[in-house]
């Protein structure tokens with residue numbers, strides 16, 4: 001399953017996509033630890049898989065929550081994406 | 094700004110609450126009586142199924158007290174059936190207020206419930222479900238069993254939700270139940286309102302009214318902007334046949350017809366009330382859980 | 389040499405007329421739905437006030453969301469460019485400029501000459517701009533000008549969950565129903581918008597000194613929330629809404645001088 005967390009508003013589209021098929025098979029979920037803003041958490045989804053999700057309180061302000069990882073200067077590697085060895089995590093912006 | 098208390102605006106966004114049950118069936122003969130309650134931020138629906146067949150439902154406004162709303166909705170669905178709360182074998186709560194269903198045995202996310210509900214309502218060929226609720230918009234792709242393949246939910250922004258439509262209904266002093274029809278009474282489709290943001294779109298619409306646009310033309314411009322926005326969300330999640338629309342806005346022909354046109358894809362004709370998809374899915378989950386022995 | 393800057397904002401159109409680095413006159417009108425006419429009117433009035441004839445103006449630069457509507461301008465300048473120029477002229481020590489107008493919020497980092505190093509913009513979402521406070525003022529049934537002073541009377545921290553101006557309106561109404569005071573709600577509103585502007589500003593890296601421009605600069609509640617959030621003094625010019633027009637007039641002088 002592709003779970004898209006985030007939103008689209010007048011200023012743009014801000015989604016973190018989790019490929020739960022890959023994510024369920026990941027034993028360490030390194031992205032959760034790697035995130036400096038505690039945006040991610042491990043949940044048991046509706047189909048009983050252990051996968052990561054964006055915490056409820058960040059879903060409507062993800063553009064702001066993730067702002068520290070995305071300086072306008074660019075180039076910096078995004079910690080959560082870098083920590084994911086299975087390629088299960090993507091950002092839309 | 095001076096607000097005249099005696100002159101409070103009429104609430105054009107008010108919609109009618111309702112309930113229904115199938116008098117030809119006897120719930121006392123059912124093996125599994127499963128319940129589903131979907132507590133949304135605007136409305137709450139309760140569904141009762143007898144051995145996996147729809148038996149009764151209700152749709153009400155969510156009050157300020159969610160647990161109370163959940164109980165009220167379920168009791169209202171039971172009206173005239175002679176059924177009592179204790180008669181429910183198993184109940185699943187869903188929706189944004191799902192933790193506030195005191196009599197629920199389990200909670201399931203609204204995404205999973207919607208997919209499952211749509212699979213029942215529209216048949217197993219449904220692959221894409223668009224749910225337009227009061228305060229959110231969901232795009233879901235599912236398989237033939239009603240299991241979610243991908244989803245996207247937008248509940249941050251009022252654009253593309255029932256709430257955004259209400260703002261316009263109020264602005265134009267047209268009832269929310271009529272805006273859709275009215276928006277189709279234009280000879281030529283006007284260009285869509287350019288602002289996505291409801292606040293700015295409202296400013297834009299005020300300008301259009303001042304420039305002499307009739308109400309239906311302004312509504313047409315807003316409905317097509319809304320359709321465009323919803324289509325862009327759908328496309329981000331992927332669109333596959335068959336396609337179904339659920340939720341309150343599914344009843345707004347002005348938005349639905351414009352979505353179909355832009356996608357170049359007809360939505361399946363609803364056979365049930367489009368607002369109960371989530372609660373129906375919850376009741377289906379409830380039945381499955383009983384059968385799996387988890388009940 | 390006489391030059392002018394015209395800033396056609398979403399809400400107001402502002403004109404500044406300058407002569408040799410001195411401001412001769414300023415004028416502001418509502419932009420309304422005919423921006424061309426608004427620009428024309430503001431310009432004519434500003435010239436009259438300065439006692440300057442049209443022919444005497446060497447160069448006019450337009451900026452703002454409606455800059456394209458200024459038919460009499462010689463050229464245009466970006467909003468960020470005009471902002472930075474105007475802010476550094478007023479506060480030479482200014483390195484970070486936060487401009488919050490009705491429909492847009494911006495954070496700009498610049499060098500000592502007012503040249504832009506970096507910037508970030510929050511646009512087209514009322515939750516990240518001045519319109520947010522306006523909508524909340526309406527929900528609270530309080531005049532907009534009173535929102536800031538009201539907020540200063542509270543020290544409570546009440547988080548607002550809604551990240552959308554439309555949904556936040558309902559949240560404000562339910563706060564009123566649960567008998568939260570207008571002072572506390574007003575502070576919550578300013579904290580909410582300031583936190584959005586702050587996280588945007590952090591993307592460019594906030595450096596001293598911090599200058600706040602744009603109409604929202606007049607809102608003491610917002611300025612306080614901004615300063616507290618960034619733990620930094622906020623410099624606000626006397627007429628923050630004119631900074632972009634001023635910057636455009638300054639840039640016009642530079643261009644005319646070649």
Ligand code: SF4
Pocket residue numbers: 034035036037038039040065066067069078079080081
């Ligand atoms: S971008 Fe940064 S803040 Fe956002 S989820 Fe990834 S690690 Fe966390």
Ligand code: SF4
Pocket residue numbers: 009010011249250251252289290291292293512513514515551552553554555
């Ligand atoms: S764009 Fe407008 S409607 Fe959407 S979140 Fe922002 S304020 Fe709300």
